[in-house]
Amino acid sequence: MNPVELAVAALVTAAVGALGGLGGAILLVPILVLSGLSAREAAPLGLISVAAGSLAAAPHQLRAHLVNHRLGVSTEIIGSAAALIGALASGIIGESTLAVMLGVVALVAAFFGARRKGIRNLPDPSLTIDDLGEHAGSLSGVYQLDDGEFVRYQANRVPIGLVGMAAAGLIAGLSGVSGGFIKTPTTSEVMHVPVKVAAATTTFTVGITSAVALLVYEAQGRIVVSDAALVAGAALVGGTFGVRLQALFPPPLVRKVLSAVLVIIGVLLIVRNL
Amino acid sequence: MARLAGLMQTALIAAFLLALGGAFVPGTVGHISGVACVVLLISAPVVRVGWLTVEWARSGDRKFALLGAVLLGVLVTSGLLAFLR
Numbered sequence: 001m002n003p004v005e006l007a008v009a010a011l012v013t014a015a016v017g018a019l020g021g022l023g024g025a026i027l028l029v030p031i032l033v034l035s036g037l038s039a040r041e042a043a044p045l046g047l048i049s050v051a052a053g054s055l056a057a058a059p060h061q062l063r064a065h066l067v068n069h070r071l072g073v074s075t076e077i078i079g080s081a082a083a084l085i086g087a088l089a090s091g092i093i094g095e096s097t098l099a100v101m102l103g104v105v106a107l108v109a110a111f112f113g114a115r116r117k118g119i120r121n122l123p124d125p126s127l128t129i130d131d132l133g134e135h136a137g138s139l140s141g142v143y144q145l146d147d148g149e150f151v152r153y154q155a156n157r158v159p160i161g162l163v164g165m166a167a168a169g170l171i172a173g174l175s176g177v178s179g180g181f182i183k184t185p186t187t188s189e190v191m192h193v194p195v196k197v198a199a200a201t202t203t204f205t206v207g208i209t210s211a212v213a214l215l216v217y218e219a220q221g222r223i224v225v226s227d228a229a230l231v232a233g234a235a236l237v238g239g240t241f242g243v244r245l246q247a248l249f250p251p252p253l254v255r256k257v258l259s260a261v262l263v264i265i266g267v268l269l270i271v272r273n274l
Numbered sequence: 275m276a277r278l279a280g281l282m283q284t285a286l287i288a289a290f291l292l293a294l295g296g297a298f299v300p301g302t303v304g305h306i307s308g309v310a311c312v313v314l315l316i317s318a319p320v321v322r323v324g325w326l327t328v329e330w331a332r333s334g335d336r337k338f339a340l341l342g343a344v345l346l347g348v349l350v351t352s353g354l355l356a357f358l359r
Contacts, residue, residue, distance in 0.1 A: 229296025
């Protein structure tokens with residue numbers, strides 16, 4: 001893949017990934033592997049795309065009080081530790097095993113992406129703009145719906161949620177995809193956090209997970225700086241563009257189309273490397 | 275949060291400019307720009323967690339300040355393990 005193709009792939013996957021709320025790396029890494037790059041080389045570029053997407057979303061999400069940082073920090077301790085183990089293990093796992101693993105991850109992402117629904121909490125008329133945001137000392141908060149109403153939420157079943165975060169971290173470290181396709185449904189459907197807050201909190205935590213794994217990849221000499229810079233620049237633009245396009249294309253529809261594409265990619269990766 | 279959002283906005287612009295330098299400027303300057311971009315992408319979430327930890331400690335939210343410190347410990351340990359292996 002030449003630099004122009006790499007930049008276009010990073011830009012388009014970051015835009016489409018942000019549009020569907022799955023993150024761009026879940027598309028970028030399998031596409032890079034199918035185009036001839038080894039899974040070992042593609043993983044760091046995927047995580048660069050994840051880190052860039054997380055940074056691109058941060059200013060807006062912080063101003064909108066969408067992220068529950070206390071929940072993110074609490075769950076990311078185990079997520080980061082798992083990412084470290086995954087990244088260290090990826091250095092010793094065989095190339096075709098990594099590619100097959102990536103194919104399986106793409107199929108799992110397709111499954112979660114297609115069936116994701118999210119929990120709808122009811123608005124509370126007694127809440128005002130002063131209540132907006134996360135609450136000190138607990139894993140709870142208030143967020144604002146598009147129609148201006150406010151909704152209270154509280155994270156439940158945290159120990160079960162931590163299992164999902166560990167799995168997501170391990171996958172991120174091993175394969176270079178963000179693991180957000182596991183984190184957001186876990187936060188939303190297992191821990192009963194509204195999907196908007198869950199997605200924003202995941203965008204925050206995948207940045208931390210990718211930082212851990214990128215440190216390991218850098219120590220293993222797996223980051224090609226010129227390619228990483230190209231992917232970072234394209235992903236920053238694509239991620240910002242994708243978030244703005246969310247108003248035009250409904251994310252559930254985009255996720256269904258993405259899921260179909262991921263099934264094809266996953267099957268191709270598995271068949272080619274078995 | 276507004277100050278942290280401003281800091282992240284600055285980091286975002288800096289990362290983009292450094293990425294452009296790393297991708298399109300030839301030679302040592304381009305390489306240094308690319309490395310700086312990667313370092314910025316790795317350090318931005320760490321700075322964010324550090325900022326939150328200090329904020330929570332200052333406001334008396336000790337439980338979450340402690341969890342933030344533990345996460346920072348995991349991040350530092352990861353870096354040490356990665357480079358000392």
